[in-house]
Amino acid sequence: MVNNLAGRRAVVTGGTRGIGAAIVRKLSEAGATVLTTARSANATDLPPGVLFTTADVTDPDSVRRLADEATRRLGGVDILVNNAGGGAARPGGYSDIDDKTWQDILETNLLGAVRLDRALVPAMVERGSGVVVHISSSSAxxxxGALLHYSAAKGALSTYSKGLAEEVAAKGVRVNRVSxxxxxxxxxxxxxxxxxxxxxxxRDDARATLVESIGGIxxxxTGTPDDIANLVAFLVSDEASWITGADYVIDGGMLKAS
Ligand SMILES: NC(=O)c1ccc[n+]([C@@H]2O[C@H](COP(=O)([O-])OP(=O)(O)OC[C@H]3O[C@@H](n4cnc5c(N)ncnc54)[C@H](OP(=O)(O)O)[C@@H]3O)[C@@H](O)[C@H]2O)c1
Known part of the structure; x- marks a missing residue:
């Protein structure tokens, strides 16, 4: 796939492990200058040339500092991948999810992205170009079952992402979600x-049990971080220039309808 991101400046949240780390690597390999972030400093494992700053997306001041630092160190942001997210299972179901857990899951999976977009998208709109990706989930x-709060937070993120896409499409900014x-x-x-x-x-038996619990693949x-990163690298490239407001479920065929 031709996927030249040379000269592009990218911010990827949660880029020290898992899907985020794979996205950082792909964008960097495609020529982008990448700044990534996580709560714990773990920058030693990052690919050469990738910039790092510590930030917690659940903390509004931290997000503001991240946006300022990214703009200053990169000279502007062309690509924003809101990847940081996740949540612990609550096997007890809805009645086991208290207010604090709900607030935390919304901060991590919805409001962090909302705040970072609010800080970085205006300059994209002003410039007339930019790309945002929200990493949602098939559970949206x-x-x-045990992730009802997480699923609901990702559902909110997806709806927000669709609305933002509509709002900024005519200004040259594309917004998509990957689930x-x-x-x-x-x-x-x-x-x-x-x-x-x-x-x-x-572990193989345990993996099979987990896959069975979600209805089979x-x-x-199961997916690999690179499976997801390949899709993100395409979506942020000019090859995807007519794609906005879209949701790409990437799950080995698990969802039968969405
Ligand atoms: N893996 C899956 O099966 C799956 C499926 C659907 C969707 N997703 C979504 O894909 C994204 C990545 O998931 P993953 O499985 O790769 O997660 P992961 O392995 O737990 O990695 C999460 C990354 O985000 C960072 N992070 C976590 N909370 C943060 C916060 N509050 N502020 C800043 N950085 C934070 C982590 O570093 P620190 O801990 O140091 O902060 C780490 O770099 C998430 O949004 C997740 O919901 C994953």
């Missing part, structure tokens, strides 16, 4: 390890 379409299914990042590997430890079975395997 079909809620996962992964089960992707084997450190977060998911940890869940698999927990199941294996609890059942005394192998027709293509026969």
């Amino acid at each position: 379409h079909v809620p996962v 992964p299914g089960m992707t084997e990042t450190p977060a998911v590997a940890g869940v698999i390890a927990d199941i294996a430890a609890a059942t005394g079975g192998s 027709p293509i026969g395997r």
